[in-house]
Amino acid sequence: QLVESGGGTVQAGDSLRLYCTVSGGTFIGGTFKHYCAAWFRQAPGKERELVAAITWSGGGSSYADSVKGRFTISRDDDKNTTSLQMNSLNPEDTAVYYCAVDNGWPVRSDTVDAWGQGTLVTVSS
Numbered sequence: 803q804l805v806e807s808g809g810g811t812v813q814a815g816d817s818l819r820l821y822c823t824v825s826g827g828t829f830i831g832g833t834f835k836h837y838c839a840a841w842f843r844q845a846p847g848k849e850r851e852l853v854a855a856i857t858w859s860g861g862g863s864s865y866a867d868s869v870k871g872r873f874t875i876s877r878d879d880d881k882n883t884t885s886l887q888m889n890s891l892n893p894e895d896t897a898v899y900y901c902a903v904d905n906g907w908p909v910r911s912d913t914v915d916a917w918g919q920g921t922l923v924t925v926s927s
Contacts, residue, residue, distance in 0.1 A: 820888065840902045841853045856877050892927075
């Protein structure tokens with residue numbers, strides 16, 4: 803089970819860090835370290851989109867164009883956690899953010915093996 807935290811309401815230009823912890827640390831295919839991790843988001847009235855993803859070892863990552871240079875994804879396999887550092891937030895970043903794991907790469911919403919429940923991020927102007 804994936805549990806997100808760190809969401810909240812901030813002003814434009816602020817920073818926020820999201821956390822995702824793997825409860826139990828084990829999935830059908832193995833432990834957290836055997837999975838790529840990712841963050842998706844879904845804004846009201848829009849489809850869920852991939853924001854950032856990181857490979858099994860953390861040696862590779864990918865970002866949506868809209869967040870490149872502002873967001874950074876990381877992982878700590880010893881703590882079974884992945885984080886999303888979000889800087890220079892703007893109102894267009896307002897969405898529910900979901901943590902996900904995928905045993906393949908690249909990560910896609912239709913190949914995700916497990917989802918978190920989501921955490922709301924609201925950015926006011």
